[in-house]
Amino acid sequence: MMKAVIYTRVSSTTERQNTERQVADLKAYAEYRKLEIAGVFEEKISGAKKNSERPILVEALEYCEANSIDILLVSELSRLGRNAFEVLEVVKRLVDNKINLFMQKEQFTLLDENKQPSTFAPIMIATLSTCAQLERENIKFRLNSGRAQYIAKGGKLGRRTGSVKTIEQKKEEYKEIIALLKKGYSIRNIASLCKVGNSTVQRIKKEFKI
Incomplete structure (x- = not known):
């Protein structure tokens, strides 16, 4: 039976977001594919952080390499980096170690049965990761624009008085x-x-x- 590792991430470090849905969906996929789940790595950290600043992602990749894991399961490609360059770096690392990658949102698997990237895999990965990066930048632009308008109209940012926990x-x-x-x-x-x-x-x- 092939061994799989699940890696999930949400951007909020508060309890407002959690990784339960991602884990449940990927466990269901693993069960369908008859994969043995060797580990589940869950991270709460901003998507703007560099991969070197994501300790759980680093731990997950090292675990995959050290334990001969066959496939890494993620909910979507953007979980693997803040921009196209970082995503491609992770993908290359997986390919070099013959570790497959499944992306649920994209419904895409990186390697074929011979543990080689398919002909269109590099193009697909580059395109998808670039699209994800552009989407994040557009969201950031809209948020910053909204904040600027809010402040211009007399609004104040920050926590309400008394909202910080002692x-x-x-x-x-x-x-x-x-x-x-x-x-x-x-x-x-x-x-x-x-x-x-x-x-x-x-x-x-x-x-x-x-």
Whole structure:
């Protein structure tokens, strides 16, 4: 049975977004293809971050290489980089290590049965990643334009007064995570046990200097 790894990412580091839907959909695909899921890597980090600043993505790729994983499953190509160059760098790394890639949104698989990229794979990857990059830039432009108009009309950006959580509130909200960190549990295990993203655990660890 071929081994698969799931990598998911959402941009928000708050609890407003989660990776549950991505994981569920990719698990369903793995079950349909009779793939053994060797690992699930979930990341909450801005899509504007460089791949070198995405610790879970880096960990997922290293895990695939170290454990002879056959295929990496992602919800869409844009999960693999903030621009076309970074996406292509990841794709080349996968090809060099004979690791296939499945993109659910695009319904596209990188390698053929002989673990070679299909004839049109490089063109498809370059086109799709460029389109994703342009879409992000258009969204960014519209957001910045909207903010500028809002400020011009007298609006104020930032948190409302009193909306920032105190240290004591955070200690209470994240007491289970803090307790597990102090016991020496790994970030991934804590994230799984507490049903939060790895980035949340990393943030609490850093904030409380555990």
